[in-house]
Amino acid sequence: MNFDGSAFAGTLAWAGGALAVVLLATFVASKIAGKHSVIDTTWGLLFVTVAIVVFVRSSGHTDPLRRWLLLVLPLLWGLRLAWHIGRRSIGKAEDPRYDQLLAKAKGNPDLYALRSIYLLQGLLAFVIAAPILVGGFEDKPVRVLAWVGVVVWAVGVFFEATGDAQMERFRGDPANKGKVIDVGLWRYTRHPNYFGDACVWWGIFLVAADSLPGVVTVFAPVTMTLLLTKGSGARILERHMSKRDGWTEYAARTSMFFPLPPKKRPSA
Known part of the structure; x- marks a missing residue:
């Protein structure tokens, strides 16, 4: 090296x-x-x-x-x-x-x-x-792990951009005022844009991590993920959204961060 x-x-x-x-x-x-x-x-x-x-x-x-x-x-x-x-x-x-x-x-x-x-x-x-x-x-030349990172980055951009566009269309309809979005990517994760953001930085990390000393920068995507889930991202947004009608049911059946099929029977 x-x-x-x-x-x-x-x-x-x-x-x-x-x-x-x-x-x-x-x-x-x-x-x-x-x-x-x-x-x-x-x-x-x-x-x-x-x-x-x-x-x-x-x-x-x-x-x-x-x-x-x-x-x-x-x-x-x-x-x-x-x-x-x-x-x-x-x-x-x-x-x-x-x-x-x-x-x-x-x-x-x-x-x-x-x-x-x-x-x-x-x-x-x-x-x-x-x-x-x-x-x-x-x-060192780019290797397979870096290309995996590019794919992860692309997935992240897709989730972030698509989630933002779906939210924008939802908010643009006056009939949805005060409602909780439950369409598109938002059916599978309560925060598709934040999930996408995390993927972007894990992808960029992988581009650097296929060679030393890039691997030691793993603290960077970890920090971003914690900010999105525990810091100023999802935690604060969910505190605000919890006041809306239907939020409790939506949160019970929808994955908080990682996209998953919605639960058929929301847990108590």
Whole structure:
């Protein structure tokens, strides 16, 4: 294994600096828009930023095919996600999550927001992007495991994009107001978009993991999966959805995360 540690270390600094610039620009945009939920649109773009930095910096230090995969996969995922969230948030007020968070602020609310929202999301993105950062400097040729990762990534994008589109159509019908979606992929998992998100990052990890030291970045997809299931993803959304009519029955027959056939007889 010929891993260029010096180039890798330099790229960490470049990636961190690039993320800081994007986050500061997002903070300025949030002040103009009057809502910190702008950061939700930027989330996918943080990984696009890291992927571009690694692609530029890794030239001549890695297997060319892996280098392109670690650019294209995060790029397609991140741009789609940013477009979807950005378009969905146009004209909407602040996300209640950020109102609740900033209600805890002591002292300058802007400094609190920078620390508790922007810095935190930047650090999380930096950790989760580890397979891109490390894999970008692996010089061994792409092997079967990496192609398995591409397939897992594709499955994830399908679940995420299809789940988002089905939810958008459901919400667009006034007759569904206040109801729980139970069509399409949502019949098999209560969170097809979150499941897809997790698959995307397990897939990117596998692209890096078919060669050392990429395998040690397994903490990245684990972190993303925990965020989606136990952190700010499904847990908070389900707390909100539990107030809707029909939620108890839906939750009883539908898998929480991994897609499974719905139960015929909901358990008590």
